[in-house]
Amino acid sequence: MAAWISSPFAAVARTAIKTLCFLFNVLHLPSRSWSSSRDEINSADASDAVAVSITEDPETGILPFGESLLYRLSHHIPQHRHYLFPRDSDDRPRRCDRYNALMKTFARFGKADEALRLLREMKTPNVICYTTAMDALVRAGRCEEAESVFSEMISLGIAPDSVAYSILVKMYCFHHKRFVSARNIIQLMVDRGCERDVVTYSTVIAGLCRAGKVDDAFSVLNLMLKDNCMLNAHTYTPIIQAYCALGKVDLASELMEKMRSLGCPPDVVSYNVLIHAFCNKGDFAEVERILRESSHNGWEPDSVSYNTYISGLCNMGMTEEALKQLDVMLEKALHPTEVTLNILLGMLCRDSKITEIIFFLARSFELGLDVGAASYNTAMTRLCEIGEFSAVLKLLSDMLKKGIRPDVQTFNIVIMSLCRAGKLHKAKHIFKSKGFTPDIVTCNILLHEFCLAGEFAEFHQLVADLGSGQVSPDAITYNIIVDGLCWDGKFSKAIEFVRSIDLEFKSDHVAHLAFGLVKGGRVGDLLRLLGEMIEKGLLLDVRLFEFMIQAFCKKGSCESIEIYKICLILDKMLRRE
């Protein structure tokens, strides 16, 4: 304890925890905010999401939904979880196009609830608004709701256009992989007088390629040619990608050549797919050639081209070359993105280069990179894995200083690091702090760590608190509880607990219980339990036996008479089958 108090880790930990608790209890966590003469955005909520309110221009009464704001929102939503709530007090009708631009932004980032909320606020949404809401739902994988929105639109007498039908086509192709239904929708749209266009067809091709049906994709392509439908790079690129995924990079290159001869040249996305394929093969000479000949072939590499190349080099362990390509990117005035940073961070983490990780995160600001919590989480997770707990806290304090809002995962890593460093009660202090909303992962970490440390009083208290808390336990929680009860020698309680959560004894918890019983020398209890299961006609799972065998081996009693009793049951089961 004394050694810990005087260690540099302790100093960092004390400062970080003090700062955290102060922020939680008094100030609320800081969030990034922007302001300009036209618009004023204030952080207004310290819950998981950051609520942002937008004030309209006092002179014109116009809400600042201009291009620049949308650009900034669209670039900040994914990293910093900013949510947008237009003012509720305003009862003036807002124009559909303003709503639409916002809904589109939310749709792009999978924020379907926000898009729906805007739809519901509108007095007379048009076909575009309904379509955008459907798109948001489909992107979020909420297909049934998307269909309901479509039905609602029809019931209100709003006729779907070809875009609305195309979104249904996308839903059937991408999510359900029901291509016959997609074809029926296309037929329906034609019957209703809507034209199937290059987007509709390209969507089907992309869906077929994702499902590995490249031949069918070619059939659609031929149909398009027969229909005199103009083809573009969107049409061909999914096929190029499918070829690459099948290892047929030569066929992909040939197809790109054919595109050029047909007057439909590949664009930067098509080339990026090819670069990705050559990177996977480790053929960097070919990547260099593609990049060198780009101007001649009428395209310019973008950040994704270099991110792909850098990632390929990192995966092959070519660190120096990867960093060299970062310089090339900068020379070409291509702005490195957060993805670039994450690729390079991942490489440094794999190599456990602690000083470089911290230096790189610091340098990212000099490069003008907008680093989010995800990047810090990547680095902190690795540092925690290799036992560099004080570095984890250093990065947390760095985040807070820079105004980057830690997310629940950041705290989970911090809590895990504190536990691993033996500071379980400090970790619990953060967990209990007012304002911090733990998730089930946080609970699981603490439960597990208290068990590992043999602090069963704390463990039982946490289990009891779980019942009254807002977080619902998951399968991992139950397994940890079963393990913990067995470690603490509370075998009857463990058996009763498993009975209470799983009457059918079908879950993994039974295997954990079997492990605990064998390890704790309670084979008699286990045999009674197995007997009961067999009597009830329940099938014993293979995993159950795997756990039991592992437990016997760990206990070093593989040759004991008890394991033969278990084997007898296994034999009985095998005969029965």
Added chain:
DNA sequence: TTAGGGTTAG
């Protein structure tokens, strides 16, 4: 208002 590309944590 709709279609194709790169990364990381859990």
